[in-house]
Amino acid sequence: MPTARRRYRDKRAPSLALRRRFPLISGVSVLSIHRYPSRVLTQHAAEITQINARAAKLLNDMVDTMYASNGIGLAAPQIGSLLRAIVIDTDSESRGKQLIKIINPEILESSGSVVWEEGCLSVVNYTADVTRARHVLMRGWTIEHKEVQIEASDLLAVCIQHEIDHLDGRLFIDRISALKRSLYRKRLNKQVRQDEDDAPAKRPGAL
Ligand SMILES: [Zn+2]
Numbered sequence: 001m002p003t004a005r006r007r008y009r010d011k012r013a014p015s016l017a018l019r020r021r022f023p024l025i026s027g028v029s030v031l032s033i034h035r036y037p038s039r040v041l042t043q044h045a046a047e048i049t050q051i052n053a054r055a056a057k058l059l060n061d062m063v064d065t066m067y068a069s070n071g072i073g074l075a076a077p078q079i080g081s082l083l084r085a086i087v088i089d090t091d092s093e094s095r096g097k098q099l100i101k102i103i104n105p106e107i108l109e110s111s112g113s114v115v116w117e118e119g120c121l122s123v124v125n126y127t128a129d130v131t132r133a134r135h136v137l138m139r140g141w142t143i144e145h146k147e148v149q150i151e152a153s154d155l156l157a158v159c160i161q162h163e164i165d166h167l168d169g170r171l172f173i174d175r176i177s178a179l180k181r182s183l184y185r186k187r188l189n190k191q192v193r194q195d196e197d198d199a200p201a202k203r204p205g206a207l
Contacts, residue, residue, distance in 0.1 A: 029061040030068040031079040036123050036171060036188070045075075045082045045167040048103050048141075055085070056143050059101040062087045067095060071121045073159045075166030078122050086163035090155050100150065102140035105164055108149070109137040116158045118172045125191075126184050128176045132161045 034040050048055055058081055066074040066087055073088040084104045091098040112134030119127040136157045138150045152160055162172060173181050 028064045028068075029057075031061055031065045033065065033069060033074075033078050033121050034080055036120075036173070038122070040077050040080055040082065041122055041166070041171060042169045043077065043082055044169050045077050045084045047084050051103060051141060051143060051145050055083075055103060058083065058085055059087060059103075059143055063089075063099065063101065066121075069121050073163050074121065075163045077166050077169070084167045086160075086167070088156070088159045088163060090159060101143060102138070102148070102150075103143070105138050105140035105160070105167075107136050107161070107164060108139050109135075110157075110161075111135045114154060114158065116155070118158065118162060120162070120172055122166075123171060123173055123184075124188075126173070126187075128172065128180060128184075130158075130162075130172050130175050132158055132175075136160055138164075 058076060062074045062076060062079060062085065065079055066072070066089065070092070072090050072092060073086065076083045076085040085102070086105055087099070087101045089095060089099040110133035113131060114134040115129050115131050117127050118130045134157060135151070135153045138152065138160050139147065140150075141147055150160075165171070165175075173184060
């Protein structure tokens with residue numbers, strides 16, 4: 001979910017430039033992120049029924065994509081996979097220490113209320129205040145077939161709710177007022193039109 005403001009530097013992963021020059025040695029899969037209004041972002045993701053190598057690859061690709069995008073959370077539908085998997089790392093300074101990769105997450109309990117300014121890697125150039133539960137208890141599975149329960153508050157709780165929303169086909173802009181959402185849509189449409197005017201040769205069928 002929210003994009004971390006400070007630039008991410010991961011000592012484990014090669015730089016993006018290096019990755020582009022030597023794509024085969026990195027072992028890193030950075031996938032493109034679907035953006036609003038892509039249809040995949042509105043669909044309900046299915047439970048993962050087998051925790052296997054394919055699920056492990058999905059989670060690893062999600063982590064690589066999240067880090068490369070300077071994000072602090074990512075849900076599988078954002079990379080086009082309609083499966084219930086999320087990754088979160090709220091520590092953008094020291095990557096990996098707080099990383100969680102969860103399969104079939106669900107919220108068992110929630111309480112309190114908090115307003116947080118949210119952004120999303122799938123909603124470009126926009127943030128808005130969203131009200132959510134302040135504390136949550138989440139249950140899910142790790143890639144090691146271990147059932148886990150995670151108690152979270154504030155930013156982590158917000159992230160968990162934001163990512164699980166993605167699995168249910170919901171974006172944070174679905175949780176703001178209809179007026180704010182329509183203003184965002186108008187701005188986005190204007191931006192798209194501007195981009196088209198700037199690059200007429202890219203338009204399909206352009207001469
Ligand atoms: Zn998001």
